[in-house]
Amino acid sequence: MDKNLFSDRVGRISPSATLEMTSKAADLKRLNKPVYNMSVGEPDFPTPENIQKAGIFAIQNGITKYTPGSGTHELKKAIQDKLIRDNSLNYDINQIVVSCGGKHSLYNACQVLFQQDDEVIIFSPYWVSFPDFISVTGAKPIVVKTNQNQQYEPDFEDLKNKITSKTKGLIINSPSNPTGGVWGEDAVLKTLNICKHYNLWVFSDECYEQLTYSSPFRSIASLTANNNKIITFQSCSKTYAMTGWRIGYLAGDKHLVKAVGKLQGQSTSCPNSIAQHAAIEALIGNQSSIKKMRAIFQKRRDLIIQLINKIPNINCDIPNGAFYVFVDFNNYLKSKTALGEQIQTSNDLCLHLLSETGVVSVSGESFGAPGYIRFSYATSDETINKAMILLKNTLGKLIF
């Protein structure tokens, strides 16, 4: 194919690795092979019934038309109330945009803020989409190291060294995908002080805000009075098992919000009207489903960590949030399979595990962390138990 056919812009992004593994799992399933899917990035629970009912009500009562491009007033009001209730954050209605998922909000904010010659800091291991959100704008993602043994908090020396006159912003994602790490307040405040000193925009991707297991989550913008350059991103996806409904939002500076609204108005138009109506029920209706789901995730986290710790020569500290464990497999690299195939990278190991056992995982390369593999525990205890036994057996057969 003519390589000039498509714009440079699209050449700067790569396909999502997690979605790629999901489609490999679907291929195996179609062939009737056993699949233990530990790659999923979404709760395995159904959307709570009260939210389903609100969606049905919307369909049956004509809430099926275009809404304002940046979301309905009613939903923005619900978001405003939710941000006060859960996060001690006070935003005006004109400081809120509703988008088609948190991903869309993040993408749009990058589009309106960043361009060629800008640099934007992300922390490794990072969510696969962050580098692409940045590069598609023409800006450059700059990767800063973190401390594996400390919930993947920043390596502050590295952070300071990487800030230049071109640095325009920084993206924090705590609780984190892929590590499950939750930064402590000291680390957040230290990062915010640095950002304030260099006048940087701070993106706080809080889509796993309700999934913390050792202490309640505190929204980053609520930790400082100087929060006018902090943009808070949240989503209904993980909190309310609503990944397919596609409702997320951002809250922050009103000028930025206006610019995002303009961009959205000329691209997707409004988010789905039915999903917006259901999201009101999600955000201000009965919240008991969150507690139930969180308790189940915490049990599964404890289970998977207990099983992983029984496997020789791998490393994984207890993650305090989200529904992922990010495991260090460096000790298994440079081994060979029984058939003599070389396992050089964690990607080789992931593919070997998949073809030998049907266990689907995501290798660390796409998160900027070669040697590691991400397992999602948003799946049944049965799958977790079986997958970890298969993992142990597969590793046990590798030859050094």
Ligand code: PLP
């Ligand atoms: N941010 C992180 C870190 C994620 O893991 C995801 C989804 O996997 C999102 C944002 C976006 O979620 P959504 O667009 O469904 O709100």
